[in-house]
Amino acid sequence: MTPSNETETLVRDSLERLAEQAPDGNEVLNALARARQRQHRRRPRLALAAVAAAVIAVAAGVPLVVTTVTDAPAQLTPAAGRPVLAYTPGWLPDGFTEQYRSGGPGNTAQVRQWQSGASRVEVAAHSTADPEWAQTALRISALKDQVVVHGRVAMVTGPSDTIATLTWMPDDRHVLTARVEGVPDARTVAEQVADSVTQEPVLVRGEARFGPLPAGMREEATTVRGSDSDNATTMLDASGPSGKVRVTIGSGSPALGGSGPVQVRGLSGAFVPASGPADAQVTVRLSSGRWLTASGRLPREQLVAVADGIVLDSAPDYAWLGTR
Amino acid sequence: MIVTTGFDDFVAERLDGLLRYATVLADDPHLAQDIVQDVLLRAQQRWSKIESPPTYVRRMITNEYLSWRRRAARRVVPSNHSVLDALGPPTADPSTAYDERDEMLALLATLPRKQRAAVVLRYYENYTDAEIADFLRCGVSTVRSQISRALATLRAGMPSLPPVLTTGAGE
Numbered sequence: 001m002t003p004s005n006e007t008e009t010l011v012r013d014s015l016e017r018l019a020e021q022a023p024d025g026n027e028v029l030n031a032l033a034r035a036r037q038r039q040h041r042r043r044p045r046l047a048l049a050a051v052a053a054a055v056i057a058v059a060a061g062v063p064l065v066v067t068t069v070t071d072a073p074a075q076l077t078p079a080a081g082r083p084v085l086a087y088t089p090g091w092l093p094d095g096f097t098e099q100y101r102s103g104g105p106g107n108t109a110q111v112r113q114w115q116s117g118a119s120r121v122e123v124a125a126h127s128t129a130d131p132e133w134a135q136t137a138l139r140i141s142a143l144k145d146q147v148v149v150h151g152r153v154a155m156v157t158g159p160s161d162t163i164a165t166l167t168w169m170p171d172d173r174h175v176l177t178a179r180v181e182g183v184p185d186a187r188t189v190a191e192q193v194a195d196s197v198t199q200e201p202v203l204v205r206g207e208a209r210f211g212p213l214p215a216g217m218r219e220e221a222t223t224v225r226g227s228d229s230d231n232a233t234t235m236l237d238a239s240g241p242s243g244k245v246r247v248t249i250g251s252g253s254p255a256l257g258g259s260g261p262v263q264v265r266g267l268s269g270a271f272v273p274a275s276g277p278a279d280a281q282v283t284v285r286l287s288s289g290r291w292l293t294a295s296g297r298l299p300r301e302q303l304v305a306v307a308d309g310i311v312l313d314s315a316p317d318y319a320w321l322g323t324r
Numbered sequence: 325m326i327v328t329t330g331f332d333d334f335v336a337e338r339l340d341g342l343l344r345y346a347t348v349l350a351d352d353p354h355l356a357q358d359i360v361q362d363v364l365l366r367a368q369q370r371w372s373k374i375e376s377p378p379t380y381v382r383r384m385i386t387n388e389y390l391s392w393r394r395r396a397a398r399r400v401v402p403s404n405h406s407v408l409d410a411l412g413p414p415t416a417d418p419s420t421a422y423d424e425r426d427e428m429l430a431l432l433a434t435l436p437r438k439q440r441a442a443v444v445l446r447y448y449e450n451y452t453d454a455e456i457a458d459f460l461r462c463g464v465s466t467v468r469s470q471i472s473r474a475l476a477t478l479r480a481g482m483p484s485l486p487p488v489l490t491t492g493a494g495e
Contacts (some may be wrong), residue, residue, distance in 0.1 A: 007475055007479050007482070008424065010424060011428060012448070012473075013425055013428075014425040019347055019430070021347055022343040022356060023343055023353045023356065025343060027357055028361045029335070032361075032364060035368065104414070148336075151333060151337060155334070169332075171332060
C-alpha cells in the first residue's frame with residue numbers, strides 16, 4: 001500500500017464509521033407528515049370520489065390524468081350512486097370469495113371483503129381528508145411494529161395471532177388497510193395481501209340508487225353484499241341533520257310485526273314505527289318480488305318519500321359476488 | 325403545491341442514505357437531521373419541477389451544510405469540560421473506544437468546509453474529480469487542489485503515517 005493509499009483508506013474507514021452515527025429517519029418523516037397536514041388544511045379537500053371520478057373519466061375515454069384533478073369539487077354527485085373502488089389485491093388465501101363492496105362520495109371509505117366461512121379479509125381505502133385518518137402518517141411512524149409495503153413504512157396492529165390489520169399510505173391522500181380475521185398467522189397473511197394490492201378499480205353497481213332526499217340529507221354509501229349473486233343485497237345510506245336513513249333491497253322479507261298499512265311506490269306496503277333501539281321502517285314488495293325497505297329515525301312521511309324516490313336499476317352488477 | 329407519489333418513493337428509498345451523507349458531511353447527526361429535514365421540506369414544495377432528484381437533493385444538502393456551517397459559527401457558545409460534565413457526566417462506553425479512525429475524524433473536523441465537502445464526495449460518495457467539480461460547480465483543478473491540500477493536512481496530523489503524495493494543481 002502506498003502512503004497515499006494508506007491515508008485514503010483511513011479516510012474512507014473513518015467516514016464510514018461516522019456514517020453509522022446517522023439518525024434514523026423518524027423525525028424527518030414526522031416533519032414531512034406535519035407539513036402535509038398543513039397543506040391539506042390549506043387546499044381544497046380531495047375526496048376519494050374525485051379519484052373515482054377520474055377513473056370513470058379515463059374509462060370513458062376522457063383524457064384526464066388522475067394526478068391533475070386536484071381542483072375537482074369534493075362532492076361528485078354523478079359518481080355517488082355507483083362508486084368506484086380503486087384498489088384490488090392480487091393475492092388472497094385459498095377459498096376466499098368476495099362478498100362485500102361499499103363506497104360513496106366524499107370521504108366515504110372504500111371497502112371490499114372476502115370471506116371463507118367465518119374468516120374474513122378486508123381491504124379498505126380511506127381519505128386523509130377524513131379527520132379520523134388524517135394523522136395516520138404520524139401514527140405509523142410512532143408505532144414500533146413496522147413493516148414495509150410497496151416501499152413504504154406500514155404498521156401492524158392486532159390483538160391475537162388470528163387477527164391483524166396492516167395500515168399504510170400509498171400516497172399522501174389515501175390510507176389503505178388490509179385486515180385479516182380468523183386466519184392463522186394473520187400478520188403474515190395481511191402482509192401478503194397488502195403487498196399484492198394494486199390500483200385496479202372495480203365498480204359498485206347495485207340494483208337501486210337514491211332519488212330525492214329530505215332537505216339537508218346527503219348520500220353516504222352504496223353497498224352490495226351477498227355470498228353469491230342469487231342472494232345479493234343492495235344497501236344505500238344517507239344522513240343529515242335530521243338523522244340517517246338506510247334503504248335495503250333484497251330477496252329477504254323483513255320482520256313486519258306491529259306494522260300498519262301504508263302506500264309505497266303505488267303498492268301496498270307496511271310501516272313499522274320506531275321502538276326502543278329499533279328504527280322506524282317502511283317496506284314494500286316490488287313487482288319483481290324483491291323487498292325494498294327504508295329505515296331510520298325519520299317521520300313516516302319522509303321514509304315513504306325516500307322509498308318512493310328510489311331509482312331502480314334493471315342491470316345491477318352482481319356477477320362478482322361469490323367469486324375470487 | 326401537489327405532493328407527488330414520486331416524492332414519497334424517493335424519501336422511502338433514499339432517506340437513510342441522505343442522512344448518512346449529511347452526517348458524514350456535517351460531522352453532527354443532529355445538524356444532519358436538521359439539514360435533511362429542511363432540504364426535503366423545500367424539495368417537497370417544488371418536487372414536480374425537479375429534474376434529477378437524487379443529484380438535486382444531495383446538492384441542496386451540500387449547499388445547506390456550507391451555509392449552516394457559516395451560520396453556526398456565529399452562534400457557537402463557548403463551553404468547557406465542567407459545563408459539559410454538568411450537562412451529562414461522561415460514562416464509559418466500550419463501543420466508542422478511541423482509535424485511529426477517531427483521530428482521523430478529529431482531523432477531518434479541522435478541514436475548511438469546502439475541502440471537507442470535496443473529501444466526502446471523493447472518499448465517501450466515490451465521485452470522480454469531474455463529478456465533484458460538476459457537483460460543487462467549480463473546476464476540476466480546484467477539486468484536485470482541495471483534496472490534495474486536505475490530504476496533506478490529514479497526513480501532517482497523523483505522524484504515524486508516511487508523507488502523502490499530492491498531485492492536484494493549485495487553485
